[in-house]
Amino acid sequence: MLGDRRTAEFALERKRMLRLSYRMLGSVTEAEDVVQDAWLRWAGNKDRVRIPAAYLTRIVTRLCLDRMKSARARREIYVGPWLPEPLVEPVDMYEAHTDDVTVTLMLALERLSPLERAAFLLHEVFDMALTEVAVVLDREAATVRQLASRARKHVQTARPRYSVGAADADRIARAFFAAARDGDVTALSALLASDVEIHIDGGGKVLAFRKIVRGLENALRIFVSAQRKAVTPPTLLRTAIIDGLAGYVSLDPNGVLQTTALGIRESKIFAIYIVKNPEKLTHIDA
Template sequence: MDEPANAPKRPHVPKGPNVPRTADDPAQDFEAHRRHLVGLAYRMLGSVAEAEDAVQDAYLRWHGADRAGVANVRAFLSRTVARLCLDRLRAARARRETYVGPWLPEPLLGAEELSAGTASEYAADLSVGLMLALERLSPLERAAFLLHDVFDVDFSEVAGLLGRSEEACRQLAARARTHVRTARPRFPVAAEHGSRLVAAFAEAVQRGDPDGLARLLAADAVLHSDGGGRRTAALNPIVGADRIARFFAGIATKFPGVIATSRGATLNGLPGLIITDADGLPQTMAFEIVDGAIAAIYFVRNPDKLGHLAPRRRPGAPP
């Protein structure tokens, strides 16, 4: 399988039944927790690339740490990644205040691989709706909620990490929990039904069929499109089945090559599409489905958020 174009360089970890394991093998110890750490970082940052960078920075710090004094490797690494993400998140919030149009998280393939592995109701949830709910929290609320409610970290450890009292951390998590429960999508959809609905939507867009599109959409459906100022996108959410249907039908009429190819995919655990338009650039749509109709569409066009979906060409491969 082709490696994503922006994948960071990972340390070489020998594998096989005859590979000896030393008492201090930092690379192997770290790799055992990489997916867990990427899952935490992605939830904190909403960016695949930034999550990978934070985890790579944690790897470098792990190599320089006094590992002999670490009793719980996963807890130590989780704290390290959380601190790194808090620094990035504070800087990111300032950048997002000037972001052009709606901000959406980077679309994530293979969300099930980044499950928190806990008994939390949010352990496997990486839906766009949840990520947007997390985005509306303060950095400290987001960290307290994720560490305690999702990754099952004791409040005593959360308090030490955030530099707050246990009671303050409980209050941070409680405020975050209330907001997330209000904003989080409540109705999961069967994968087969979701795939059929998404395929019908793609066909209707290619036909430029507003009536066919409107029949697939909930009356109060919302379209969020993220171009980030890099590509054309609606600067505000579009609300209502008729308005969304006319929007996509108009695009198909004006730009008949807007969907050169498309394939179904699961994005952030939601049914979706990976689309290639006439200029060869990827874009994605993830669909939130409620009561058999499309309730929300998350349309990512910003190329800065899609590099991890483009395969890297092997040396000598044709362009």
């Protein structure tokens, strides 16, 4: 039956559509909404579709572009550093990733125009030919080539250049949690890079720094101060892969759920991405 075939064809593309939507929007919940909207359009289309993957990619990309207009307006008034909703996966998935899109790269993508972001993701991450991207974006091939080129230049420094094995990723995440929990200056100094940055997304919903914390000395002061003020220590729920980076899910001293992702180069942590905004954590099991 036509309905059964369409359902099966959509199911084959669903994971890919979610990956694309999430990387376009930085939101797990919005990505799921986009895929649901794509399903409604797919199910309601009575015409024969020769290449379902291309058709669905076009629908999802255009739905994302529409949503990005309002998303950018919301981020202009966002309280404190903005981070994408964390995509949390088991540690054993660390070396199974098919792309190199991490939270570091997603933050760099925020600096692009919506069309540049779409062109970059479709061509560089999802391996679509520029001629196919032009069809998806309804633009001339030459225009799309310029979009992709500009995007590549803007984000090239944010693409991963150092690989970390799953075992090392898990070890570093556990070591960092323990050192931060204990306020262990010696252990933290050995783990953190001199130019480390701490991004904490509280969204104005919970207590969090409203600016990015930069530099080893400032980071050490924060962790030591947090340890001294804590009535109860934070709780490690599990280590995980968060947006392609080593990290963990935990409860802070007040019992608030949070995720921590760690950017690592040459065995040193150069970036710490902490999401505490409860509105971004509703899809994560405690």
